[in-house]
Amino acid sequence: MIEQPESPAPGRAAGACRPSSLFAGVILLLLPGCPARQEAVPPPPPAGLEVMSPAVREQYQSLRADLDRALRESAPAAEPMGKLGLWHHTYQLSEGAEAAYLEARRLAPEEPRWAYYLGMLYAALGRTAEARSELQAALAITPDDVPTLVRLAELELADGEIPRAVEHLEQALASDPECVRAMVALAEAMEARGDDQRAVETLAAARQLQPGSAQVRHSLARAFRRVGEIDQAAALLALAEPEASPNDARMRDPLGSRLRTLDVGLQGNLRRARAGERRGRPQAALQSYRRAKAADPDSIEARLGVARSLASLGRVDRSIEELRAALEDHPENPRLYSALASRLAAEDRREEARELFDAALAINPESRPALRGLGDLQAGSGDTEGALASFQKARSLGLTPELAHRHALALIRLGRHAQALRALEEDSERVGPDRSLELLLARLLAASPTAEVRDGEYALKLAREALDAAPGLDAAEVSVIALAELGDLPAAAAGQRLLVEAVQRAGRDDLLALMEQRARLFESGRPLRDPVPAGEALDAIFVDPAALEALFDRASARRP
């Protein structure tokens, strides 16, 4: 569930003046209703509702049911009506949004939100005069609301009404001196008045507050150009550049790259945070991610990093809180839905996770993290066909070793071993060397019930190469299964006993019964015919390589 934003002003975020997003509606969709006093006329259902994605349709139906209930019971209807408007607004269904907002505003004229959202809708559609009128109506109810003041001023600027815009912006900055958006608009007003130097100063101050903002950077660069500070402008714009192509390197002054190394704002902290994660220092990573977030509260990467670091430190509830807060601010971002869903899934809160994955896919049906997460959920609940479909779609959008592994594993679970073999071979070629893929392939070659798929020699080769690289239980287990497939069941049984010991030493009681059962299988003279891996994180269980090596040598000596 997504919670209500703390500010009474529409979409206002704590500690900043960021005006409400068009998507803030999603947040409010889930709020409890407030009373209204008049009968309402809802907008007609949107065209194509029946073929919209289930999550989106259910959102609508739920909101519509709330509204119908209010109407049936003669209860106040402004709030459910307004939420219905937000739903339309979120999905860019302008006509429905307008109709619902107008009704909500009529039913609750004392409530500023509906006039505000109506103003935002009209502004996005270029209906400037109506937008200004609605924002002024909202301002009449809450005269000091910063987002409303700033939005109104931006429209006034667009209409060339500079003094009026400046008045509203100064009022906004009096309430919130660190409102960067107001500062940017004020600088624009100064430029329009020809006061370029003050524009530079204002934007430089804004950049101090929000160094990661592309808008601030570009506005400041523009202002620098106007005052003839071309090098300063170039330096700022170089910060926004992607990695230099060879062509860039040949043609550009390298000033930009020197400046990049001095960047201490968002990018610098993100770099440090990622390095901390790579080095296994989640506390240091958390600090850097928090600094990055302070530099740019809108940075999704910073907020995801904070949540990830918190989870790594075992502060799972805080991690979930962080993700929920990020989602409140950016309900349009499918990555956040997927991240929160994955975290909840890890906590076995599967239904909530499923809803969030569906929401992510409603926004972006091609979100790979959401498809992967949904596939994991489906696989975990026994819906292997569903999981396969999710992984297949994700895989078609871009292949990674993890996706290739999940996809092949789903095929294996469904008994489609020949297909799995083909997929593994193709995907391995595409993604390059990857331990987990190679071991899954080796496991399939060693333990498939389909004779045409099995190839014990190759399986053993792959497994031993993996063992040489890192002596984990994952590779050792496959080696033993391959020995069994090659007919050396005594060696397999002995090897399996080594694995039982390794599992005991590691304290992995969850694997003990399976390992012992498999040892008995080999001791009874039968190979394994089940290529599904034994469990998770097997590579972290150390197996004595010397003992295994001796075993392989003996087995090798026995084989013709």
Added chain:
Amino acid sequence: MHPCLRLLCLPALLGCSPEPARDAGGRAALFVDRTGESGLDFVHSNGMSGQLYFVEMMGAGGALVDVDNDGDLDVFLVQGGALGPERPVGLGDRLYRNDRDGSPAGIAFTDVSSAAGIAGDGYGMGVAVGDYDNDGWPDLYVTNFGPNRLWRNLGAEGTLAFEDVTAETGTDEPGWSTSATFLDFDRDGWLDLYVASYVDYSLARDVACRSPTGLRDYCGPLTYEARRDRLFRNLGGEGGRPRFEDVSRATGVQGESERGLGVVSADFDADGWPDLYVGNDMTRNLLWLNRGDGAFSEEALLAGAAVNRQGKAEASMGIAAGDFDGDGDEDLFVTHLRLETNTLYRNVGVEGRVMFEDATTAARLGAGSLESTAFGTLLFDFDNDGALDVLVVNGAVTAVETLVAAGDPFPLHQPNQLFRNAGNGGVFEDVSAAAGSAFERSEVSRGAAAGDVDNDGDLDLLITNNNGPARLLINNAGGRRHWLGLRLLRDPAGWDVLGARATVVLPDGRSLVRRSRTDGSYCSAGDPRLHFGLGDATSVTEVRVDWPDGSRESWIPEGVDRYLTLVRGEGRR
């Protein structure tokens, strides 16, 4: 606007005409749709089959070009085709010869495609026009979703004939090309060729995309990888058959290609070397400044023409270049997706440094563009008052909500817009409501080209529609003011020198600057003749021409309201 208000406004727009021209509905109009009676019976087919293939919503352009050198503009229209699971099947582009009989309404076109041998078999996108072999006859480069075609105009007197010289000239590009332009970037007297490419896409790899609500919809460009643009250098060869070499890498332009849709050439930094501006779909636009040493450097970001005011790349489609503010340098107008404004970039460069300022808001061109997705665009003086006006042709790329609700089978259509430059340094007013029934019609417009089809001294319009008819709109607004038309030729037997620039000095001291070009807009090509609206001026003090080779000449023309041909070497140096 209320119909009565519309009529009240019109006399001001039309000058002092006592009887404004009327459209088919009998109403006064700035432009009248003469498509039907002109014989221009072309209907574009995008091959839509319900599969929502990405390519089918892009549409194609067309050209106004005097292919037979008989003094009037003919029409070339790029056709789509059928889309199957494997490859498209082209339906054949069309060439219509202008057989006007001289009477005011006597516009008559004849389809001569087959006889001229120019139909082609590709799924077409755009067309660029230029005389690449300097034989005095305009040649056509047709871009396709699939292999492009360079059509050499054989130039036989009395008959029209073209031959496909793509392979011979080395100008093929097999991917998905969009807009292209002929320019003489190395100033050797031979036209080179820049070809913008869109994305790496094939029907077999079409991705099924959905709208935010989960409805099946067309994909966006970021679904597919960008495909690199190409620059072909003309190796020349007097009296022979020139070949081109691909210099994309050597000149540096291949390093930064994005999802290109529009391209225009102009000398933005006033150093005498033609530059290029490329509009890209949802990735930053590129400004290739010609360094004059065979290479280009990309400077859009620093020049302020890469992204919008918020620092975000927008979905650029069509481009127009021209001096809208009358300060002598070339500005840019770029069209964009719905919920993004179209953008007017004012060239404010000084001392050889190119610099643009986003003048959209001040020019009043922002808010009116938010509800439409715009493609083709022109900076042209439709009312002959000396100030460049703006045409924007619109058509969505994803389903329009209200049209879906109405059960429209192709829910992308939107009306086109005409903005009049009211002067004052470039403040525009939306005059679409007075522009005639053609501007009330809602279609999926894509290409736009301007040219004086009836040779009456004002600029008419060719508009192409995706999966719909091409439109010929005849101008009835310009005839009330004075004008001057110029052809700039290298020699009497030559064709128009693209990139040549003329400055007309008026008796009151004002100067008007225009460049000979066929490029710009979206996938389209226009009249290379330079058109000067003179307003009330009945004479011109001087015409100065800056030729691409760096030479300058001047003429003192006698009289106005006519076309003059200025040949290099015949003016005063």
